[in-house]
Amino acid sequence: MFNCTGDRLRIGIMGCADIAWRRTLPALEDDPAVEIAAIASRSAATARRFTDRFGGVPLEGYDALLDVDGLDAVYIPLPGLMHAEWVTRSLEAGKHVLVEKPLTAGAAETRRVVAYARERGLVLLENYMFLYHSQHAAVRKALDDGAIGELRGFSSAFTIPPKPAGDIRYQRDVGGGAFLDFGGYPVRAAQYFLGGDLRVVGAVFRRDREHDVVMSGSVLLATPEGIPARLTFGMEHSYRNTYALSGATGRLLLDRAFTPPESHRPVLRVERQDHAEEITLAADHQFANVIATFTAAVRGERDITPQQEGSLRQAELIEEIRRAALVVDV
Structure with missing residues (x-):
């Protein structure tokens, strides 16, 4: 279920990658079940450029995103070698996570974060959008x-x-x-x-x-x-x-x-x-379909165990x- 009392999934964006600008954020913006609450970048100017187009609060630094009150979920389009750290920290903060592929850079890390998400009852979905x-x-x-x-x-x-x-x-x-x-x-x-x-x-x-x-x-x-x-x-x-x-x-x-x-x-x-x-x-619209799957899983309406098992085998x-x-x- 959602962590907050609202009926929309409040999601924060961790990183301002090109794929986020061109494909994922437009799909998030168009989904009535989602609210883009904040966008974080290493650069304050980059964060503002993104929020000027897609809404939300611009934040400098990824840590700041995890401190936003009432945030339900995080979308992570960071480079693959950074995924394990920030997926883990997002889960520790109690956030559901949609992360660009690869879920992590290694099989052991992937097994660890999937197990941790399951242990905490949080949704963790790798975005192999195709x-x-x-x-x-x-x-x-x-x-x-x-x-x-x-x-x-x-x-x-x-x-x-x-x-x-x-x-x-x-x-x-x-x-x-x-x-x-x-x-x-x-x-x-x-x-x-x-x-x-x-x-x-x-x-x-x-x-x-x-x-x-x-x-x-x-x-x-x-x-x-x-x-x-x-x-x-x-x-x-x-x-x-x-x-x-x-x-x-x-x-x-x-x-x-x-x-x-x-x-x-x-x-x-x-x-x-x-x-x-x-x-x-x-x-x-494969990006819209991913987001619909993610929000349904957060609501408890969709079992993503098969997707996670695919991610585990993919990493292996x-x-x-x-x-x-x-x-x-x-």
């Missing part, structure tokens, strides 16, 4: 309906062009490189379609010598039945975010799989030996991939 778009359920239904026969393989790619010098992803101790930031998307998609019992077969990472961070890589996972998942990520490519499922009689392909805008109508391509068709799916897989990877310095 999982909340209806297009993926449509793809899975097509697969279950036999559109391509028995599944034989999965492939996925999330790649972007190089970022400007100074981008946080180039900072080893804060951003942590490409794999920690967005390399997990194809891994989580593989888990969505193939289940959590995936084994790491191998991986190759390209590490930048100057910054000591992973810039790109490829990963091979497999189910116990031998169905492979071939995954690619990187920030030294053209832009791609896509996946494909190969079956005994055809393929299902989905482009813009992870970052579709809410107005975008996804196109599912079905290919068979003697037939190809494109099925236009409904537009959906990321760690297993890192250990298995052949790292090449470039």
